[in-house]
Amino acid sequence: MQVPKAERLREFYRRLADAPRSSTFDEAFTQLAGILDEVEDELTNIPNDPNNWRWDDRIYPPQQDNMGAVPGHPRVMRFRSVKHRTYIGANGSLEIVSLEGTIELRKPGLNGRGVWELDPK
Numbered sequence: 001m002q003v004p005k006a007e008r009l010r011e012f013y014r015r016l017a018d019a020p021r022s023s024t025f026d027e028a029f030t031q032l033a034g035i036l037d038e039v040e041d042e043l044t045n046i047p048n049d050p051n052n053w054r055w056d057d058r059i060y061p062p063q064q065d066n067m068g069a070v071p072g073h074p075r076v077m078r079f080r081s082v083k084h085r086t087y088i089g090a091n092g093s094l095e096i097v098s099l100e101g102t103i104e105l106r107k108p109g110l111n112g113r114g115v116w117e118l119d120p121k
Helices: 005-018 025-043
Strands: 065-068 071-080 084-089 095-096 103-107
Touching: 005 103, 025 084, 071 103
Parallel strands: none
Antiparallel strands: 065 071, 071 084, 084 095, 095 103
């Protein structure tokens, strides 16, 4: 069983968009990682081994060791993936952007504010 990667990614975005809004960075990060692992477990037979990310065809969640600050936005953290940048706000908001600049998913936090709408304090 192997569903094409583009279809798995669409399913991930659908489930993430449909999931309840998060209220904290940790909640949003955990939700994102959990949903992506769930989709990959259901739609592929590729073992979940992040050490193989370069060689297998599995989509892995952002890794904490690839987290960086966003200049001018102290309440937003950035994760760099192979083809995307994922931004997570302190309020649980999410934004996933392709390297070409296309917004793939934008999800406000529980307070209704998006990643770029946070008070900089």
